[in-house]
Amino acid sequence: MMVHNHEVVIIGAGLAGTRAALEAAKVADVAVLSKIFPSRSHSGAAQGGMAAALGNLDDDNWEYHMFDTVKGSDYLGDQDAAEILAKEAPEVIYEMEHMGAPFSRTPEGKIAQRKFGGHTLNFGEKPALRACYSADYTGHILLHTLFEQCIKQGVRFYSEYQVVHLIVKDDICRGVVAWDIRNGGLQVFRAKAVMFASGGYGRAYRITTNAHANTGDGLDLALRAGLPLEDMEFVQFHPTGIYRNGILMTEGARGEGAYLLNKDGERFMKRYAPTLMELAPRDLTARAIQTEINEGRGCQTPEQKAQGIPGDFVDLDLSHVSEAKLRAVLPQIFDLARNFAGVNVAKEPTPIQPTAHYSMGGLPVNVDGQFIRDAKNTPVRGLYAAGECACVSVHGANRLGCNSTQDATLNGRRTGRTIARDVPHLSWEDVPAEDVKAAEKDLDWYYQANGSENVADLRTRLQDTMMVNCGIYRNEKDLKTQLGIIKELQGRGKKIGVKDKSKCFNSEVMEAMELGHLLNFSEVIVIGAIERQESRGAHARTDFPTRDDAKWLKHTLAYQEPDGRIRLDYKPVTITRFQPKERKY
């Protein structure tokens, strides 16, 4: 088997991976592995902006940003991490600008900033202009800028390489085994430092903004290597996904003045968040929309109306905003609404529904990006993570819009610097033969799978049932039903059939592998949700409707035992400046 030796191996080429690569490559030999070409990474789909208290258009400061982030997290966010985010964010923006990121500008030429949900001035007084943006393709321009900087710096990319095995022995990470998708075959990537920047797990849900690639592979690889996952039960539903397919309509639309309307044409947010209205945080807004639908005030399609079926969406209305302004600041949503909803946003409302969007949970790391393996914050030597796959935890139980592009870039940079600092002190470790054999055995299993179960059908069943039983509103009965369904699907997953036996670009094996990841880590989401008997941020339990700080102001850590069982542990939240209070907007 071919063995590559790179001092640093980064898995994933989105904002976190490329930003870290730029730092680490200053001192070390870096390889970035990505299952898709770097510029295809899902960071590019971020639309609305990147939060930083530059104060270009108002009297913003970092402390307001920190407070909003902590309050938005429903106080589950670690405040040391939130403080770092808020303090370093402006510098990270300036750095992106210096690299050439093309931001939209104010009339005097400063970086333009817009309103976004949950971002306020003076601790909740009124909306802040904090989101730095480039029209409504901010993630796209950030991703391309960083990718192009990597070209400048000569970072080595291995595109279309799928990591299939993480090599950890004696609490030291030694590298990974990766599958060369284009040519087939496994290759060992031996490394002193391995960093995950492999994105989120939104594809566990049917209605999602996430790309097909967002199947949480990196998280599951760590879980299978005996390492913990943190706070996986917190899955963010973005309030405004295009009806029936979940494609993102940026929160920037509401930042630019869009209304949310129910079937009576009422701006129903006034009943849920009288101060911030449509600019309330995402957990609250998504629940408000779902409540309107559940209580019969959802909008109806003509077919639903004719048949007397209650509507299952609400309207996102921009028709009162001038078309010239919309075309200037929200050009992408013009195209998205036209292509995927058949709607002209300047003239008519877009039907929307909440859509699985962001994974607050993930690989536990400290504020320097070092992977930690227990409640005592013990680092795993040579293993790091940043971005959506990681849980620092900046976002706690609910992330604010525009904080993820910032988190990925900022903590990508921090982690890259940590790696650069650590690499001289890390050594080349042996790769145990049993790891290589295990990876070979796994891949062979997929190639030889000749059962009768259909990969796509199992995936659809998982995604549909996760929406219903482990979505915006949860309760013990549904969650336990879902756990049973996942167990059943895991069993059926052992009897799948894979027809394609080719080495070259075998995407059927790839999809089967991704299904294996989805089925494994979804169990962690559901078990964490069953155990957490409270409502906090994105985790809303109808049977436990209030937050319970006495019992649950703590992070979940989930481990998979060698026999496959999930074991939970908990870890305290870091609280520094802001004591938990009731959240009102």
Place this chain on the structure above:
Amino acid sequence: MNLTFKIYRFNPESGQPPHYQDFTVDVKKGETVLDVLGEIKAHQDGTLVYRRSCRSGICGSCAMQINGLNKLACETQALELQTATVVVDPLPGFKPIRDLAVDLEPFYEKLRSILPYLINPDPPETDKERYQSPEDFAKIEISISCILCASCTSSCPSFWADKSYAGPAALVKAFRYSYDTRDAGLRERLDMLDNKHGLWRCHTIMNCNDACPKKIFPTEGISFLKRKVVENKY
């Protein structure tokens, strides 16, 4: 509505020459060509190979030729094509790897060659942004929406004939940086592109303008650069 999808198939390991295979799919309103490919892969033939990721027109993975035109499969509504048979081919001008996936390495190589990053010998002040007027931002605004899907370069007959040609996507990127007010690399890029495999291989056939899913109009940027070369010389 039942439509026939006539799809280009090629597997280098099969020993068979490339051929078309027909699939019949019941297509509903709202379904895209990418949805249809997904349905075929899920329930008719798992061996069908194509690239896809975001399915919302921003990642650029699923560019392919649909009824003879380069498009993103994810934003092409199948019924709106209004043909009973939909012909799906890989992007032309690149070596097919398997089925609809082509070798884009030559495409990325051209991108890397034009110095696709800000060149500026004067380091900006730390902890401060450089100003840029909205008018100056507007000059590059359309070009920054390029998603590197390769639809334009793949549609270009000059590129088909001359594989050393930089191609419209790389030239748009050269334009995007060179016309950024913060960049000082115009001269360097023009010196590199002032030859028969650079700017002058563009014969203004303008296929690229039709092919671009982001409506970038590459010919315009290329013409700006050509004019600059002439201005600098004479």
